Every structure is written in structure tokens, then in C-alpha cells.
Amino acid sequence: MSKRIILDPSHLDIMLKRMAIELAENHGDFEQCALVGLQPRGIALAQRIKSILENDLKVGNITYGELDSTFYRDDFRRSEKILIPSSIELDFPIEGKNIVLIDDVLYTGRSVRSALNALSDFGRPGKTELLTLIDRRFKRELPIQPDYVGTNVDTRAHDRVIVDLENENKVWIITEQQN
Numbered sequence: 430m431s432k433r434i435i436l437d438p439s440h441l442d443i444m445l446k447r448m449a450i451e452l453a454e455n456h457g458d459f460e461q462c463a464l465v466g467l468q469p470r471g472i473a474l475a476q477r478i479k480s481i482l483e484n485d486l487k488v489g490n491i492t493y494g495e496l497d498s499t500f501y502r503d504d505f506r507r508s509e510k511i512l513i514p515s516s517i518e519l520d521f522p523i524e525g526k527n528i529v530l531i532d533d534v535l536y537t538g539r540s541v542r543s544a545l546n547a548l549s550d551f552g553r554p555g556k557t558e559l560l561t562l563i564d565r566r567f568k569r570e571l572p573i574q575p576d577y578v579g580t581n582v583d584t585r586a587h588d589r590v591i592v593d594l595e596n597e598n599k600v601w602i603i604t605e606q607q608n
Contacts, residue, residue: 435582435590436600444579445474448560449481451577452529453488461555462527463492465519467544468499471532473594474562478531492526494519498543517547524552529577533592535561538571563590563600 436444456462459482466475472495482488495518530544541559548554560577565584582590582602589603 430606431604432601434599435602436580438598441594441598441600444562445477446481446485448562448577448579449478449486452478452560453482453486456527456529459488459491461525462529463494463521463523464529464531465494465496465548467530467532467540468495468497468516470534470592471530474533474560474592475531477594478560492521494521496530496544496547498540498547501543501546519551522552523548523554525555527556527558528554529558529560531560533561533594534563534565534590535559535573535575535578536565536568536590538569538573541573542571562592565590 464475464479466472475493475495479491479493482491495516497517528548530541530548532540532544535541545557548557558576559573561575562579564575564578564581566581567583568586584590584602585604587605589605591601591603593599593601
């Protein structure tokens with residue numbers, strides 16, 4: 430197994446600030462916009478983006494929620510493992526709002542599709558956008574592209590991208606040795 434850092438703390442902070450600035454440029458005072466972190470791995474990213482918007486860019490009154498799409502995935506019945514969903518925190522009406530879904534890594538697009546299905550149970554947004562820190566680009570199974578992306582990373586199918594925003598503030602690619 431090999432492990433290499435693709436984003437160190439200083440580059441990661443710069444990237445997060447850039448994405449927050451892009452959001453602020455496109456959504457102004459966020460009156461008609463809501464940030465929605467996708468459980469489980471998009472939550473830390475969504476909270477960091479929200480914090481930058483509030484503390485660095487002085488955007489107030491950001492509507493924020495968290496969405497779990499476990500039972501909307503097309504593969505949730507393919508395992509014998511009992512699935513335990515995370516909490517859903519959408520305590521605001523999404524009808525007509527601009528929703529920015531936030532997840533850490535975009536790979537096949539299946540998680541985003543399931544999040545769109547889950548979101549539709551709460552109403553019909555005016556617009557839905559996607560923010561992702563890492564776009565793996567290859568192996569997309571659905572026609573989903575991010576509106577805001579930190580960086581594009583070319584990976585192989587057996588690579589894993591690990592995003593740690595809570596402890597080490599780094600992003601790695603881990604490659605398992607193939608026999």
C-alpha cells in the first residue's frame with residue numbers, strides 16, 4: 430500500500446476559502462440559498478465552508494442542513510450488513526430555494542444521485558448545485574458534474590481518496606498494491 434498527500438493543510442485552507450468566495454459571489458447574501466452537507470463525509474466540509482462564509486467573508490444568516498441518503502442508494506440492499514442512517518437535519522423549507530449539496534469526494538456520482546432523490550422528498554428546490562472538494566473525474570457512472578470543485582484528481586479504480594478535515598487537515602490518495 431502506498432499513501433501520498435495530495436493536499437496539505439495550507440493548500441487545503443486556500444482551496445476551501447476559494448470555494449467559499451465562489452459561493453459568496455454566486456449567492457450574495459444567501460437569502461435564497463441553503464448549504465446541505467451530505468452524511469457522513471460531506472458534513473465536515475460543509476461546516477468548514479459555512480464557517481469561512483460566516484467568519485472570514487461575514488455572510489450572515491446562512492441556512493444549513495444535513496442530509497442522509499442511505500436508503501435512497503441503489504445498492505443499500507446488496508449487503509447483509511445492517512445499515513444505520515445518520516440524522517437528517519433539514520428544518521427549513523427547500524421549496525424554491527437554491528440548494529448547494531456538499532460532499533467531500535465525487536467519484537461515480539451515485540451518492541449525489543441518491544441525495545437528489547432524498548432531497549425531492551422535502552420539496553422542489555429552485556436550483557440544486559454541487560460542491561465537492563475532490564472530483565475523481567474518471568469512472569463516472571452518471572452524468573453528474575460539480576458546480577464548485579476544489580481540485581480534480583486522476584485516480585485508478587483501486588485507489589482511495591481520504592479526506593481528513595477534522596484531525597490532520599489533509600487529503601491523501603491510498604493505492605493498494607495489486608497482485
